[in-house]
Amino acid sequence: VTVPINRGRPRTALTIAGTDSTGGAGIVADVRTFSAFDVWPLIAVTAVTVQSTTSVSRLVPIAPNAVAEQIIAVADDIGIDAAKTGVLSSAATVHAVATALATLVDVPVVVDPVVRASTGDVLGDDDVIGALRTALLPRAALVTPNLAEAGRLCRADPPRNRRDMEECGRALLEFGVGAALVTGGHLDGDAAADVLVRVDHEPEWFATARLAALGTHGSGCVLSAAVAAGLALGDALPEAVRRAKAYVTGALERGVVLGRGPGAVRPW
Ligand code: PLP
Numbered sequence: 001v002t003v004p005i006n007r008g009r010p011r012t013a014l015t016i017a018g019t020d021s022t023g024g025a026g027i028v029a030d031v032r033t034f035s036a037f038d039v040w041p042l043i044a045v046t047a048v049t050v051q052s053t054t055s056v057s058r059l060v061p062i063a064p065n066a067v068a069e070q071i072i073a074v075a076d077d078i079g080i081d082a083a084k085t086g087v088l089s090s091a092a093t094v095h096a097v098a099t100a101l102a103t104l105v106d107v108p109v110v111v112d113p114v115v116r117a118s119t120g121d122v123l124g125d126d127d128v129i130g131a132l133r134t135a136l137l138p139r140a141a142l143v144t145p146n147l148a149e150a151g152r153l154c155r156a157d158p159p160r161n162r163r164d165m166e167e168c169g170r171a172l173l174e175f176g177v178g179a180a181l182v183t184g185g186h187l188d189g190d191a192a193a194d195v196l197v198r199v200d201h202e203p204e205w206f207a208t209a210r211l212a213a214l215g216t217h218g219s220g221c222v223l224s225a226a227v228a229a230g231l232a233l234g235d236a237l238p239e240a241v242r243r244a245k246a247y248v249t250g251a252l253e254r255g256v257v258l259g260r261g262p263g264a265v266r267p268w
Helices: 026-036 064-077 091-102 126-139 147-153 162-173 219-232 237-253
Strands: 012-020 040-051 056-061 082-085 109-111 179-183 191-198 204-209
Touching: 012 026, 012 064, 012 219, 026 040, 026 219, 026 237, 040 064, 040 091, 064 091, 082 219, 091 126, 109 126, 109 219, 126 147, 147 162, 147 179, 162 179, 162 191, 179 219, 191 237, 204 237, 219 237
Parallel strands: 012 040, 012 082, 082 109
Antiparallel strands: 040 056, 179 191, 191 204
């Protein structure tokens, strides 16, 4: 028997997020996205959600120190090339994650500030928003809020037009994050336009034609996971965002209706 040659470890990306029993969002969406980019998935589970396509009926948090231990275990043994966060259900979880990531200075971190499911159910309260602002954004390379999340983080009404989106993106930089990608999919108009705001750069717009999608459940997860995958592969941030936007557009086009509620995107 000959032992196959070990060709070195693949690029890795870590998702620090919750499970979604429908398979549409959360860790499943992230892992499927990493795989599509040929990036090895590492996972730190933050919460188990009990949900159908119509509602989230329960959110069971994992102990914050167990979340931190999952991160440290794979960082020590395997190595993390990039990370993303999704549902962080309490301020204590945000702090535990920030502390674990503080030792991993070279790992680019993408923060998807998820506080509400597409069904409207709450996945994180004001304390989580506050902890994201003070503890996690200063450590992150990128934050990817949609309009509602951008408003909550900026302590303002959700952006209503492109100028508001740029302004909120700039305000987010004040919290110490490297860049903000404010996604405008919920804005009226015939384009879905997102803006990348970085320190010392003009805002960069990424627009695609608006699609008649079967559903958007999971789209935020897929976007942030695709950016993290790009960063794990060594892409510069604007290139990672460009590829991620194209990938989400494909996932929306392949969208599926699974149950009685709205449809989900389909990463591939
Ligand atoms: N993570 C989990 C576990 C969820 O259940 C949800 C939404 O239901 C999300 C993240 C956010 O999903 P989206 O990608 O639609 O913003």
